[in-house]
Every structure is written in C-alpha cells, then in structure tokens.
Amino acid sequence: MAGVLVFGDTVGGKLAPASLEMAVAGAALAQALNEPLAGALIGDGLDAAAAEFAGGFTTLHLLEGKHLRPYTARCAIAAARAAIEACKPSVVLFPHTLETREWVPRLAAMLDTGLVMDCTALAAEGSDLVVSKPVYGGGVVAQYVVRGVTRLVTVRTGVFEGGAGAASAAVNKIAVAEPAAGRVTLIDEQKMQAEGGVRLKDATTIVSGGRGLGGPDNWHYIEEAAASIGGAVGCSRPVADSGWVSSAHQVGLSGTSVKPDLYIAVGISGAVQHLAGISNSSTVVAINVDGDADMFTRANYGVVGDYKEVLPGFVARAKQLRG
16 A cells, blocks of 8 residues: 545535645655655535646545535545545545544544544654644644554644645546435534634734633724734634634634734733644734733734723724725
8 A cells, every 4th residue: 555645625615725735745745755646525516626626646536426515424434435445545634624523533443543633744754654743732742653554644724835736637536325324314504604804714914812801892902903904803712712702713722723924912811722723823913911921922022011002003003004
C-alpha cells in the first residue's frame, strides 16, 4: 500500500476552502514520503467542485450518490471505504470538521488502524508518519507517530495556506451503494439563519470581545469597531457561554481557529484555549485594563486602558481614514 489520499469537503455543492489547504498539506507529505498523491470528494453533483479541486493529484476519486447529501455518518463511512479500497493509500488526510469528528473515528475502528485528530503539522521520518497537535488546552504541542496499514489524520483548518494547481488529475467516478439502514435516521435538515457580516473563517480582520466588556449592553462597542474596519466580530468562550452573542462568533480551540492579518482582542484575558485559536494571526492588538493579562503575551501591540475610552477614538479615526 502506498500513496497519500486527501479528502476534500463541499458546502452547498461548492468546494470548501479547507479542501485546498488539505491538498497543499497532502502534496508536501506525499513528496516527503516519495509516494503518489490522490484526492477524493464525497457528495452528489460534484463536477464543479472537482474542477476546482483537481490540481496536483494523479487521480481524483468522486464518490457520488443521492444518498450522500445531506450528510449521515454511515454513508460517509461507506464512501470513504470505497475510495480507500480503490487506491489503497498508506496515509489518508481529512479536514477536521464537525462531520469528520463524528465519522472518521468510526472509520478508523472499522479499519483497525491508527488515527490522530486535529493535527497542525505533518512530517515524514523515513516511512514513519509524525504528526503534531496542541494538547492540554493548547499549552503543549505533542508529537505522535501514527501506526497502521492505512494511517488516518484529520488536519485543523486554517493551518496550511490553500493553493490551486493545474487541473491535471484523472477523474475516477465511483457510484457508492447506500448502506443498510443504521440506528440513526435523518428526518429533516434545517439551516440556521445566516448572520450578517464577515465569517470568522474568511476574515482578514477580526475584533473580538471578552468578559472585560462588563455585559451584553456594551457589546455594541465591538460591533461598531468591527464595522469601522470591515472586520468580523469574534468573542471569547465566556461571552458565548453567557449568551451575549451566538456561539458562531466564538474564537478558540472549542470555537473557531482563525488566521487573520489583524486580530483585536478587547477585554479578553487570554486563556490558553483562546491563544491557541489565534496562534496563526499575523498581528494581534490587545486592549485591557489589566496590564498583566495573558493576552499581552501574544500581542504585537497593546493598550492598557478602558476600552470605552479607546474604541470610540479608534472608530472615529478608522472612519476618517476610510473617507
């Protein structure tokens, strides 16, 4: 068995940005292992996504079937096993998503092979696969040697830079039969109401607020600051847990890991889980009345002061510069 197989992801029939990150990670690993690189997509009506994802692979496997969307774990597992059987890879990479968190561990158990999830670095030492991931709330980075005939890894999104190669892959369409009914039946799928503004995953600028704001009545300071620079709104876990804003805004290991050009943290103490989630940010600015807050250990620039005095001036200046 040889080769690296990279699974991409689709959202609403379109290729998810994380898929291109997986392709870059897979290409580097395949080169280090001196093995071929293949790709795979699971879903229905995949031609458009495949055209975008095809670059750099020797073969792109399309696992198609009406029953593969909307998602169920048993169908995803059946499709993945079909792709693995088709190319017999030594390593399989998946984006670390809510879906793969559910079904990839089950796949590993069925294959009786090694799995490490939510990895941030991949390396080859001879024929060994060595992966790294944060543990203990992001305070320590651990390294693992993954064992097994077909080694499985989920990779944290936002860690690798995405890229597009020439569409050179040979496409192999595989019709996946629907597996026998499981103990879980999908009755209906309802989409949450989309919130306005820029998504955290896509944002190049983020303004986040923490408990230091004092309460939800002061949250407008964060929204106004984010709007003034065209950024996304983020928050710390205590803010989301308290219901000030939707958990969709939560930044950190238990929320969304981000990599903006500019991250402004207002009233956030800097718990290790939050710091780990912003570790790939280019520039971090911290605003806090507590000069000893851990957030200042990660900040490139810091302001020790009352955000109610700092942010209005910041917003006014930002609007002035934007005309």
